[in-house]
Amino acid sequence: MTYPQDFITAFDRTIGHEGKYQNHYDDRGNWTTGIVGKGVRKGTKYGISAMSYPDLNIKALTLDQAREIYYRDFWCKLGGSKLHKAVLYQLFDAAINHGVWRAVQFLQLSADAKADGYYGPLTEHAVKQADVNDVLFRYLAERLDFMNDLKTWAQFSRGWSERIALNLRLCAVDN
Template identity: 30%
Template sequence: MTAQNFAPALARVLVHEGGYANHPQDPGGATMKGVTQRVYDAYRTRRNLTKRSMASIEEADLQAIYRRQYWDAVKGDKLPAGVDYVAMDGAVHSGPSQSAKWLQRALGNVKVDDVIGEARLAAVEAHPDHDQLIALMIGRRLAFLEALRTWPVFGRGWASRVAQVKQIG
């Protein structure tokens, strides 16, 4: 549970996100290193900067976006090692709200919403087996992905990613 886990978690996520992609069946649209144009535009607008193509995203901007949009959203600095990375990768891939729900459902017997607050953090800390918690999160994530209409197109790659995330987590 430390901020120093952000950099290695981001490096691992970026292995899966790659460079520029614009698959016609990807509902996220065009991305550069996992950042969509919509997200990059919002980031630049909030800083009173002119909009520009995400293809020219700078490393500092990339890190700031990932930290705020994904790592901070799942409380990465407050989660145990391994759980932090699994939650962040899930947030990047399917959104922070969905990743929070996978964590909450994996914890069991808690109200499921899209927030990782103090009660959830305490439940994670109290969980006797973080490897088991990761496995449960991954199982829920995979089931979610398999139910998507885009599974036939992207499923093989997603399954591979999820398996690697589980192993590293």
């Protein structure tokens, strides 16, 4: 399959955060039910979690399979290349990390749109009408506030903070 260049760039960046297989007990994404200690603990690889893909053999997942999932289940659901590339990358990265619904909700909050978690023409219009820098700063603030409120913040905050710091740097590059 041939992918658009902006998707390839976003994928390559995000996979840098998400690349390795991990099967940490306290990460709910590693469990097929999304509840720590319930279901089967299959792990996460390339940001593809057992919670979201319970029937997938996570450990055997290939990079090409992950790319296909990212494109089909994330990029296309987020409107493809309709938004400014800096905003689109942040939305895409958050969708991989937090799920599409929550990533869209962050975007809606950042653009003063109805925060229902569903991407559509009203959300797209609100984002396009807003100042790109304002959306980017507010987006990453929403994301960091969300992470800080998670009970696993103390355990995973270093990696999450590094990810947000890198994303701030990428905002400057993309804008």
